[in-house]
Amino acid sequence: MIALIWAEDQNGLIGKQGQLPWHLPADMRRFKTLTTGHHVVMGRKTFMGFKRPLPRRTNWVLSQQSDLVLPSDVHRLSNVAEIQTLAAVHPNEPIFVIGGAVVFEAVLPVADYLYRTRINASFEGDTWMPAVDYTQWQLVHQQIGTVDEKNQYPYEFDDFRRR
């Protein structure tokens, strides 16, 4: 199963100068809970925004650069078909595709599941989620986030399965 997981603001914004535009620890916690122990696939630019590979996950970086230098515990995939092969080799495990926008656009047509965090606020940035045709997706779970001193924006977690 190929699952996209991302957080967007009310305008579909997802990135700012290689980083997330907001600080929302509850979303980071959910991301960690869902993805730990699993395969995570990310674009080369998203990987470059990390200080290190995501711990306790198998990190895969999507890049067309065959000479890309990566840490020894990080693997490269060169196209979407290779993500599908990875999913076929691990039929009982989710393969989490964690962004960014270019990767989401490429993988959306073959995704089975979406984990979306919607932050009901507006931020500044430079990278947006590609358009998702939600008529093709069924909302299977929704959880409204708790706003507190550490999580200052209204937010919700929405899970979709392909119809």
Ligand SMILES: NC(=O)c1ccc[n+]([C@@H]2O[C@H](COP(=O)([O-])OP(=O)(O)OC[C@H]3O[C@@H](n4cnc5c(N)ncnc54)[C@H](OP(=O)(O)O)[C@@H]3O)[C@@H](O)[C@H]2O)c1
């Ligand atoms: N809010 C969120 O949930 C979230 C999640 C992730 C990232 N982000 C944000 O998104 C931004 C980065 O996104 P981005 O769209 O600029 O870059 P990106 O998708 O992370 O990376 C783009 C790169 O990935 C490789 N790539 C993408 N599609 C490919 C394909 N089909 N086949 C082979 N390689 C492919 C290419 O690398 P090469 O050029 O090396 O070939 C491409 O230049 C950052 O600001 C980040 O913080 C936000």
